[in-house]
Amino acid sequence: GCDMLTCIDFSRCTSLRELGGFERCAALASIDLSACTALRTIDHAFGGCTALATVTLPSAVESIGGGAFVDCHSLTTVDFSRCMALRELGGFQGCGALQSVDLSNCTALTTISSSALEGNRIPTPLKTDSQCGA
Incomplete structure (x- = not known):
């Protein structure tokens, strides 16, 4: 791991694809x-x-795969507000502090993996906007 890393500046990573x-x-x-x-x-x-508490996602992201944010025990906020291109959601297993997600802007969302939000405090069944998956 990278135990001492406290900050990563992605502000100029406009060409990053994966x-x-x-x-x-x-x-x-x-x-x-x-x-x-x-x-x-x-x-x-x-x-x-384990200290990761907030994540702001980009507009172009199409897939959040398995293991993307697994076991981020302090994660409380994930901003999906720009994620209109998101098609596949997974990778938030074991984020025990995560209590809600708002997927209402994820109009391209077609797949939420069966274990995507396993081990969180999010009420089931997951509530999404009626536009999701349209």
Whole structure:
């Protein structure tokens, strides 16, 4: 892991298309990917980042794969407000502090993996806007 890493600046990563590899960065507290306008896939990126509390996702992301944010025990907020292109949702298993997600802007969403939000405090069944998956 990368125990001492506290911050990652993605503000100039406008050409980044896939993201992975920052697993078990124990001191990382927040991630803002909103400037990553070409980012399509997040997979096995921040799993086990136990201090990670907030995530802001980019508009172009299409897939959040298994393990993307698994076991981020402090994660309380995930901003999906820009995620109109999101088709597949997974990867938030074991985020015990996560109590709600708003997928109402995810109009392209067609697949939520059966274990996507397992081990969270989100009420089931998951409530989504009637437009999701349309």
